[in-house]
Amino acid sequence: MKPSLLVLIPLDGGSLADISASFDLIHAPTPTQRTEAIARHGETIRAVLTNGTTGLTAAEFDRLAQLEFVSALGAGYENIAVDHARARGIVLVNGAGANDDCVADHAFALLLAVVRDVPQRDLATRNGVWRDALPMRPTVSGKRLGVVGLGNIGEKVARRAAGFDLETGYHNRQPRIGATSRYFESVLALAHWSDYLIVATPGGASTRHLIDRAVLDALGPTGFLVNVARGSVVDTAALAAALKAGAIAGAGLDVYESEPHPPEALIALPNVVLTPHVAGTSPESIAATVRNFIDNATRHFAGEPVLTPI
Template sequence: MKPSLLVLIHLGDASRAHIDAAFDTIHAPDALQREAAIARHGGAIRAVLTNGTTGLSAADIDRMPRLELVSALGAGYENLAVDHARSRGIVLANGAGTNADCVADHAFALLLAVVRDVPQLDRATREGAWRDHLPSRPSVSNRRLGIVGLGHIGAKLARRAEGFDMEVGYHNRKPREDRPLLRYFDSVAALAQWSDFLVVATPGGAATRHLIDETVLAALGPRGFVVNVSRGSVVDTAALARALAAGTLAGAALDVYEGEPEPPQSLIGLRNVVLTPHVGGRSPEAIAASVDNFLDNARRHFAGEPVLTPI
């Protein structure tokens, strides 16, 4: 008999079929469906698949007495009640590293788009403008790139920066001994002051809420650009909007933002902002890798083996 799995996120047809082959699956990708599914099937559910945005609350965990495995499909797990799950002896896993290449690619796409003003140039070209009447934009190569969070994604960003002949600095909770050639900064503000471009790739959650605040943006300065591919909560949206409108920051590119899925109203009217709807980690390859990682973890868990990517 296949274990009962509650899926709290949207899945494409291929991913859903792959998972359904291994589990007795209950799909509940919105709040109403989740409530109904737990009310009806909570006593039988042994595993939950979620993500960092959707998470899983302590109250819902307690309504599933047989629950033994909770996994986030991607790397993030900021809205998962980790301590409570652990107190119940529940095994926790995530998809760390499975979409890192995709997110790093998207971060550089955003950086190039905002620094080189690609969306505005595209619009101007369609309207018949020629280059002689358009402002010259900065280069990306041979500049200083600051990375906030040198995990799987941050390390991929540093490797890509080498191809642009960039000098790379980073901020982490502590220096990475395996990255001796990268310059470490013990505060985000110090990193921002040094950087031309600041890319945010740190985990979300209470510990990093508004880590990129007015002080950090001021340190980055009027020629600086910020890119966020982590979580919307990490950047203070109000402070960012003020800096962009006042010209004390040159530009910003965000794949994530506070109040998702609603776009940030204070930013959408500004021309020096590039926005995408939290798609940095989404590609057929990345999604397939994340699903395969979840299934590998689940098979190992239900076979009495440790998971490959524990939280």
């Protein structure tokens, strides 16, 4: 008999079919479906697949009496009640490493788009505006790039920066052994040094509004911010005020505090580029994250160590 698995996130038909080969799947990607599935199947569910944004609450853990395995599809797990799970001995895993390249690629897509003003120049071209009527934009190469969070994704961002002849610095809670980028003991110091600041740190209470008005002021009127981490890391109100006042030059955001709704304070601003939390999604990355989940879950239910424990 296949283990019963509750999937709380949207997945395409191919991914669901791959998972169904090994698990008795209950797909509940909406809040209503989620509540109904837990009420109806809570006594039999042994595994849950979610993500950092969707999470799994302590109250939901308590309603899943047979639960023994929980996976976040991507790297983030900030809304999973981790301490509650560990107190019950539930195995926790994530998708660390499976979509890092995709996120790092997207970070640079946002950086290039906002520094070179690609969306506005595309619109101008469609409206018949020639280059002589447009202000020149900075060269991306040869500047200083600060990375907030030199984990797997941050390291890949730094490696891509080398191709643009960017000098790189970073901030973590502790220096990373073997890192070739310059370490800064605070985000504020990193922002003072940087021309560009890419945020790739985990979300959660410890990093909420880590990028605040002081950091934005330190980045300065020629500085650019990119966030591919979690919306909670950046103070949206402070960012909107800085963009409107010219305290920073621009921002590229794949994540924001109001998800899934667009950030009302930012959508009308010409110096911000927005994408709908898609940095980690591509056919290749989704296939890799689903495969990582299946491998972890299969190993767990076979009594073997998981590959990417939280």
